[in-house]
């Protein structure tokens with residue numbers, strides 16, 4: 162039969178100190194977790210790196226593509242990582258298309274003379290609406306959605 166020690170002043174003090182120490186540890190862990198979460202969220206901005214994604218107001222996610230100034234008027238830019246091409250047919254009007262060619266799926270690779278060019282066969286699309294104008298593609302490039310906030314361009318994914 163196990164003996165349960167009678168509570169004494171000494172073992173009560175010991176338990177009280179152990180409880181205080183564990184509370185301090187728990188508080189320190191919570192503070193460290195909160196600090197880590199805050200740093201993970203804010204450090205990239207403090208260091209000059211923008212967080213590339215942010216929740217959309219609707220049901221998607223916004224992916225920051227960068228400044229609108231990188232999209233020339235009458236031209237465009239291909240974002241290979243996002244597989245999207247963004248054009249600016251007229252000043253302040255931005256269009257976006259899936260960069261996969263509608264002929265056989267190659268990624269378009271250049272923009273010239275208001276045209277988006279596919280290197281594979283070679284297909285050519287208008288920057289205004291993605292409609293094919295020469296080569297084997299018969300269907301326009303699939304539209305993508307971009308928006309401008311301030312001077313930044315966001316892709317809706």
Ligand code: FES
Nearest residue numbers: 262264265279284
């Ligand atoms: S895949 Fe683009 S023209 Fe054939």
